[in-house]
Amino acid sequence: MxxxxxxxxxxxxxxxxxxxxxxxxxxxxxxxxxxxxxxxxxxxxxxxxxxxxxxxxxxGLKRGKMTPHEERLVLELHSQWGNRWSRIARKLPGRTDNEIKNYWRTHMRKKAQERKRAISPSSPSSNCSSSAPHNPKVDLLPFSETEERSFHDTGGPKALAPTGKKTEEEKEADKGYSMDDIWKDIAFSEENTIKPVYDGYKEEGCDFACPPNPMAxxxxxxxxxxxxxxxxxxxxxxxxxxxxxxxxxxxxxxxxxx
DNA sequence: AAGAGTTGCAACCGCGTGAGC
DNA sequence: GGCTCACGCGGTTGCAACTCT
Incomplete structure (x- = not known):
């Protein structure tokens, strides 16, 4: 003792x-x-x-690379829920919020860099006119802030619904425009080319119904x-x-x- | 081959929330 | 109702592995 x-x-x-x-x-x-x-x-x-x-x-954990299906699912769900990693993780059996979070950050960082590279050579300041001087992150945005895409700032499409009670997503939106909103924006632009693949995992909780993984x-x-x-x-x-x-x-x- | 730079992931930190008293 | 404590979540950091020059 x-x-x-x-x-x-x-x-x-x-x-x-x-x-x-x-x-x-x-x-x-x-x-x-x-x-x-x-x-x-x-x-x-x-x-x-x-x-x-x-x-x-x-x-129940899966290990190893995200499958294309999982990647799309992450994009899809993130566009709906924002940075609710644990919630997203529940839709991906065997994946953890940490894993998804890490994946998202690295994946989106890449995308942001690619986008930046694509934009910067021809129009280094083309979209600066609408960006706040003290808000450099706006430079990364692929589009200006309009109502069409405003649901990203409010955490998802649900937030557009005029409900009396605030949803979690709405509360999230109240926090303002964070770094991660950039990622959301990027994801949103991707979304236009990626078809949603959400195929109806069980709504409630993570049941880890995936087959046992030898990597676990x-x-x-x-x-x-x-x-x-x-x-x-x-x-x-x-x-x-x-x-x-x-x-x-x-x-x-x-x-x-x- | 070696050093610099980058990436990916594990782990920590701080805060919010809810249960129990 | 207020307080305390433990848990869970999201953000951030640190570092090993990998890639590039």
């Missing part, structure tokens, strides 16, 4: 930590993160544990199925036994590596 509070660990996770986390999530579920962080013996915050689980260790978290191989069927009562028996997991991890590694 350690009496001295060790320093909270940060930075990249080790395989050992991953294994510990997977096991304890199996025992206690993926809700009580602070609790898991404490009892697991990982010197991590609950937040950090949750993030690691959601973005990397979750069994390797740590799962080490964790016995039976762990996942334990109820909380049973799991209490394992509470003080994080060291056991470590040794079983080492055993698992040893058997895998021969």
């Amino acid at each position: 350690k009496m001295v509070q060790e320093e909270i660990r940060k930075g990249p996770w080790t395989e050992k930590e991953d294994f510990q986390l997977v096991c304890f999530v199996g025992l206690f579920g993926d809700r009580r993160w602070d609790f898991i962080a404490k009892v697991s013996g990982l010197n991590r915050t609950g937040k950090s544990c949750r993030l690691r689980w959601v973005n990397y260790l979750h069994p 978290s390797p740590v799962w191989d080490y964790c016995p199925d039976s762990l996942w069927r334990m109820d909380e009562e049973e799991s209490k028996m394992f509470l003080p036994m994080s060291d056991q997991f470590i040794s079983s991890y080492e055993h698992g590694m040893a058997s895998l590596t021969g």
Whole structure:
């Protein structure tokens, strides 16, 4: 029993930590993160544990490149919802909000650069007349702000509807024109050439109905199925036994590596 | 081959929200 | 109703891997 509070660990996770986390999530579920962080013996915050689980260790995760279908879906949904990454992620089983966010940023950065290159040689200041001097991001916009496209500034088409109650998208729009609105604009212009492919994933939540992916978290191989069927009562028996997991991890590694 | 620049991704941070007291 | 705490989300950063010169 350690009496001295060790320093909270940060930075990249080790395989050992991953294994510990997977096991304890199996025992206690993926809700009580602070609790898991404490009892697991990982010197991590609950937040950090949750993030690691959601973005990397979750069994339903797909890994690897986005498929063209997924890419289109991201564009489509982003044009509807804006930067609601978690919401978008629910429509892409096996993809995380972080992954989609990263994809979007890098993808759109590229597009912006390409667009800039395409525009700049012939008309370096052609659309500057309508842009605010203190708002350089407007230079990237492929079109001036008009009512036709104003739904991007308000988070999507729904926001155009004159409803009494503000939708989440409307609230989002109240925040003003952010950097990401640029990406929205770019996406919107793409949208005109890309046919929507949204094919009716279940509306409610992410059910991870995708087939098990062999690329998904390797740590799962080490964790016995039976762990996942334990109820909380049973799991209490394992509470003080994080060291056991470590040794079983080492055993698992040893058997895998021969 | 080596250094500089770029890209992609994992992880952290800050804030908003909702549940429990 | 107000307070506290944990969780979830979106934005941002850091760094390893990759590409270019």
